[in-house]
Every structure is written in C-alpha cells, then in structure tokens.
Amino acid sequence: MSILNLSALNLSKKIKNKELSSTEITKAFLAQTHKTNAELNSFLIITEKEALATAAKVDAKVAAGQTLEGLEGVPIAIKDNICIQDLPCTCSSRILEGFKPPYNATVIEKIKALNMPIIGKTNMDEFAMGSSTETSAFGITRNPWNTNCVPGGSSGGSAVAVSSLQAPLSLGSDTGGSIRQPASFCGVVGLKPTYGRVSRYGLIAFASSLDQIGPFSQTVEDSAHLLNVICGHDKKDSTSQNIAAEDFTANLQNPINGLKVGIPEELYNTLSGDIKEEYEKVIKKLSGEGVIFETIKLPSLDYALATYYIIAPAEASSNLSRYDGVRFGHRNKEAKSLIEMMTKSRSEGFGAEVKRRILIGSYVLSSGYYDAYYKKAQQVRTLIKEDFNKAFSTYDVIFSPTTPTPAFKIGEKSSNPLEMYLSDIMTIPVNMAGLPGISIPSSIYNGLPLGIQLVSNVLTESKLLNIANIFEKVINFNVNKNAFINT
C-alpha cells in the first residue's frame, strides 16, 4: 500500500513507531500534488519549503527520542481564506492581490504548534461564495472522479486535495455547505462543527454568523482527530464557545443499536427517482444493523434557502466593505478622486458572484427594507432552530442526502445562479441553526460519489462522529484510489 492511501491516523502511527518519517510522507504528498495540480488546480500555492522544514523538525524530535503528540508530522492543506502569517491569502479574489497577513489564524497557530506540515493553500470560490469553485479568480478546480465535473464548493480545492491524495487532511470553511457539499462531490468525509466550536479568528469572513472552519479527511476517525486539534475557546473570537475540552475520538466505537434517525421529508422528497433509489439502498443496509429510520416534518426548512440568501449576503456586504483599495489589496491607479478610486478598485477586484451578493446584501439592509427582509429572515432562522430542536427530542440524528445530485458538469450551472444555489438546499439549514453536520461517502452513481449528511444537536460532535463512524463501517465505501495515483 502506498503512503498516499494511508489514513492520517495510520500515518501518524507510522511516524511514531519510526516506520516512516514525516519527511518521507510530506515528500510523497508533495510529489502527488506537483504531479496532479496542473490538471486539477486544487492548490493556489504549494509551500514545499515550509512543509519540509516542519517535517524535518518532527523527524529531529523522533531522532532525539521525544514523544510526538496526536497528528504531529502529518501533512495538511489549508483553504485560502484562512490566514497564514506572511503567506499570500487571496480568498481566490483579485481584490486581495499582494495581501500577506501579518498574523496566523487561531487554527493555524494550533496546527503549527503541532508541527503539521502545511502543503499549500487551496483554491475556492471567490470569498467562499459559490458551490462549484468556478467563481475563483484563479481558474476552476476539477473533480478527480471526472475532470469534466466540478468538485463542488466553495472549499473545492480542499476537498480535491484529500480526494486526489494530495494531502491526507485539509481544512475548509462551511457557511452554507461549503465543506459538506464538496466532500460529497469528491467522495471524502467533511465535517462542519457546531457554530462557535472552532475559532473564526483569521478566517476571512463571508457571513460571520454562519462561517465555521472544519476538516476534510478520508475517514470519520481522521476528522475526529483533526477536530481535536482545531477546536477550543479563543479569547480573540467573542462568538467561540467557552466549554470544557473533550476528546472526539473517545466514543467513536460506541454501539448504536436502537439509534433513531429522522429523515426530513422536505429534503428527501425533492430527490429524483434513481438517486432516491441509491439512498434507499443505504437506508436498507443501515436498518439491517438495528438503526430505526422515520420520516419527519421540519416545515420551516422550506424557507431555509430563501432566508439564507438574505442573511448571508447582508453580512457579506458589510464584511467585504473593508476591501476599498486604501490599505491593502488591489487599487486602481488611474482614479482621480476618492470615490472613483474606491469604485474602480472594487469593480475590478471583485468577480460577478461576489458583486451580486454585495448588491443583494446592501438591498436587504437598506432602510425601508430591513424589516421585510433581514429582520423577517432572522425570525425564520429562529423557527428553523426550533424545528430542529423539536426533532432532537425524539431523534439522535437527522439524515439526508448531502446534495440533491452528484457533481455536475463544469459550466452547467454557472449561468443560472438560482439553480446553483439549490445545490446547497440540504446543507444550508444546518448553518442557519448552528448545528454540527457531517458528510460521508455512501455510494457511486454514474461513476460519481454520493454522500449522506448526518446532523446532530449543538455541541454533540462526539455523538455525531460516533454515529458517522459506525455508518461508515456499515456502508463500507471502499474505492480503489490507485487510479488517482497513477494518472
């Protein structure tokens, strides 16, 4: 078995028992990245030197007989909206041209403290606004399962990095499904933690009340280990939850007999016939293991997409005001006045989807419209939370497909934003309610992976990961990835 096929946990074990060095591992993933990136375009920059320096540090520790912690020495890829000190951070936007943050995101501090070699920064939809990684100013990213298809988005680059074995782990961010949807499209595990579980400090904001950083991995267990690394209260983020630390790997093997799972008909009934059949097979398989599935009603979910496209753009329109050409990033040099400089810099710097959302957001916040849109949307958001809350009094988890369809063709939806928005219909309600959600691969349909999404109550990631881990074993999505290595 190649290094590339090993799970992060197995890699870490092999570093600890000296079967493999962190340098060997890092070099193997870097080689795969160099080999495949020209076609896939999952990485915007590859930080080979820094990654090898970190790996060497780990190997020196091993040589000196020092004990390694957790995932120490295991490489990782980082979405390009998470700040790493002195490296360009673009959010796949021209407006951040030349910007190098003089600070690390809190998650990066943690990853650096653990000596995890960083392979590079991954491509994404511009400012995380998109579901296909096609809105990136630096080219599309291709799905390794079928390079004519999109990888999903907005964390497309991070999903592809893990899927195509360029990195055993990666970090993405999820505002309306930006981790779970590409994880599903690329056949990997993607976890969006509870809002406030992971510090947002250093994550360039799209919609502050919805954004959350989370892991991509080959296995549920790996995501649990990576969540252990990145979670925790942060004084620099007022919205981060101040709760006791826990070990998310502790309960992964707990039995799940008699588990009650709710399937919201609002989400499930929208599926087309043959895709629905694929999910019926999965449900049947899991039912055979003593899991009880019941169809439930979450009526407010019908409004989740509409309200999301009020709240997220509203926050974005304000969060993106700081890109004005004054202090950093792109500035139009020809402008003759202040207003012209700001207008031209922003017009040139932002892409079409970002502009569309700034316009929507500015509109719904403007006086006279605020009550009808923004305020109403916040009220609906409360109803969505209440619907989920009620469901969790009876059910352990909520089950649904992660996406209504497998990965679509490049260009297929880019001219129709509403159709594009619909690809997040399953994942958006979870962000609106601040809940943890995970996508795990469930089957292959026409050569493309499908995923299931599991959602649990706030701050119950431990239970969610336990259920996902058992489901993963039962589903046994075992794909020979040698094809990805040998292309």
Added chain:
Amino acid sequence: MTSWEAVIGLEIHAQLTTNTKTFCNCSAEFGATANTHICPVCTGMPGVLPVLNKNVVEYAIKLGLATNCSISGHNEFARKNYFYPDLPKGYQISQFDKPICLKGHMDVVVEGKESKIGITRIHMEEDAGKLVHQGSDNIKGATHSFVDLNRSSVPLLEIVSEPDIRNAKEAVAYMEKVKQILQYLEICDGNMEEGSMRCDANVSIRKKGETSLGTKAEVKNLNSFKSVEKAINLEIERQIDILEEGGTIIQETRHYNEATNSTKSLRSKEEAHDYRYFPDPDLVPIVISSEWVEEVRKSLPELPEARRNRYMADYALNEYDALYITSEKSLADFFENTLKFINKPKDIVNWLMSDVAAYIKSKQLSVNATKLTPELLAGMISLLSAGSISGKIAKDVILEIFETGKNAQQIVSEKGLAQVSDEGAIKQAIEQVLQENHESVESIKNGKVQAIGFLVGQVMKKTGGKANPGLANKLLKELLGIS
C-alpha cells in the same frame, strides 16, 4: 423676532480615557506618532475579530447613572456601514436600537434660571481614524491624503439630548455640565481642542406657544464652546430670516466654519446616508446584571452638586465661591489638596479665584498643569498669614512659583523679600519720606489726616514693599504726633 422660539437638541461625542481601545489591546492614548498605536484589529485587516473592552461598558454605566438614565440589561452592538478612508472596516461598530443608557436628565442653570434637559440616550461606539491632507485642507484638491489610525477604535460615548434646549446660552450651559460630569467621573478629559469632546446641534424654530416641532437642520463641526454658541445663534437667525420672508426650512446637515462664522449646506435629507445598520454578528449581546449596575453605582465619585453643598456646609463658602471651585474637578481637587496643608479655606479660595485663575487663563492651562502645587500654595498662604510677607509681595511670590516651582520661603530668602518689622529700619525710611514730602506733612498738620495714606505708600515704595504696612502706619503717626 421675539415671537420665535428655538428648539435645540445636542449630540455630544465624548472620547473615553480607557487605557486601551474599544475592541483591541492597542493604547488609546492621544498624541502619539501616527500609526504607532495600531494592530490588525483596529486597521480592519481581513479575518480578524473585535473583542469588547469591558471598561468601556463600565464607563458608559457610570455616565448613565450620573445623568439619571436607566441602564439596559440587554445590549447589542450594530454596524453602521459607510465608506471613508479613515474607517478601516467600512463600518463603525456602534449601538443602534438597543443603546446602553436611556431616558435620563440633567439640570442646568442659566442666569439663575434652572431648567431640566432630557437625555434621550447614551450609546457606546468606536471612533474612526484621522485624515491628514497635503495641498488642501480637504480631501478634494489635496495632492496627498494620509490616514492615521491611532484613533481608530478609540472608545466614544454619544450623548443625545432631548430637544429641550431653548437658546444658545442654555446649550453651552448643558455642554459645560456634561463636560463637568465626564471630568468628575474621570472617564473623559473634556478637551474640545484635542477633539475629546465634540458636538453636533439640531436646531429648529417655531412660534412661541406652538407645541409641534419645526423642520430641523443639523449643524456640525462645533469644536469649542464659543462655536456652539455662535453657530446656534447663527442658525436660529438664518431660519427666522427664511420663515419671515415666507420661505420654508429644508431638512439638511450644515457645516459651521469658525473662521468666517458662517454655515453652509453639506447635504439634504434626500442625500442623507443610508447606514444599513444591523446587529454585529462578530459580537455577542452584552448582558448587564443589576448587581453590576449597583457595583458601579457604589464606585461613583462625589458629583459636582454634592461637592458644592459640602463646601458650603463644611467650609462656610458662599454659593458663588462654591460653584466656582466645583466647576472643574481639577480645581476642586486642588482646593481640597491645599486644605490638607493649611486649614484656611477662604484664603485658598480667594487665591484660586484671583491670581491663580488669572495665570492659568493667560496661559490656557489647567490648574494642575502649572508648577504651582497645593503644597506650594499652602506654603505661600502660610507666610502671608504669619506676617512674614506682605500681600503685595505675595502677589510677586506666587508668580515666581509659577515660573520656577520653588517654595515661597526659598523665594523670599533668596530675593530678600521678607517683611520688615524692625522699627529702626522703618523709622529710617519714614524720616527720609518726611524730608522729601514737606507739602504732605504740612497738610496733615493742617488737619488733612487722610494724606497719611500717601505717606505710608511712599514708605512702602522706599522699602521695596517689604515694610510691615501696619507698623509703618503706626510709626508715622507717632512721628507726626497724631493719634
């Protein structure tokens, strides 16, 4: 003219004297080299987040309690969105529909008449940075414009009054009262020149006896008490002229120019900004418990009224003097600190109201910014009351203290200013004076006894002001043989 009544409301911005800024750990100190008190948070870098400084909340509670406001238990911060190069995030974090203090009031006295000015609200917000232009005093026409972000995110309280003010004098009295309370609470230095207190005035007029409000204009850029008074009077006159000529007032924002004492329109209501306020999702609501409010209430210092009453009761000061001394906290503190060295309240007050007041006014300083300390003032008063120096010499000594910071005793001995009470020396001087002033001596002998005052004056002059005047008077009379 007299048939009109003005209706005025003030919005005052007070910059708080917390050590650090509102949402980061940078120093909030005024006057540092440009862009040295900055960090990723107050320069609006991507990905960073604000964390609220608890002292800002505490200062706001203090001011709310001192102005009889109710304190909101549930507080939210909102974003006020607009573009300007001194506003790094493209929005200012402020409070909108849930301010921390509501419905307070203050009593102000103008020409003996007391009136109650309502306070609509007080809210917390962060300041913007500062632009410096080259080639013009405005961004339009400047060849270069620089931004200094030291002030970015320094905490402010905005104090919004009810439209209860009726004339410019009352507006100034209200502002002075606000400044006084801010200083007593030690939450703002009240320095209008440095911009730590700023004011906008909303002005409208109506016929006397009417209860509905006229259309208002907002006058901005009032950077001194004098500006407030002049600009309001100017605006009232402008509005009266328009209405008397049959015109209508347009709701607008006007900019006051201190140099030309005139206002000009900045923007009309139609051109007003839409700030697209919404709750800041980066900050959680602040819950203020009644226990916290009570804790702050207990920590409140003695406020001006209470001090004034105490001075009248404990030190037998009259109301005028007590009002004067308590008008500024620094002055009242100086008074009390001087008392610790010498228990002569009336003497201290007299010096503070005369020579000290004149000096600090001429130098435009605060009482504690000179070389005169309470201990030095006490030392000087003590020499004077012991008869060691004369009142005239004392006036010179205090000037010398202001210049050098030396103590009075040292100045007196160095310059030989001690009062002369040696009879022989004074007699010698008297004899000379009598020889030089035959006419005066004659007229005294002829019954014009009041001319003796002139002769005492001459003796004082001869001795360089050092002769004990009482003794000089007594000896003169003896020598002239009058009783």
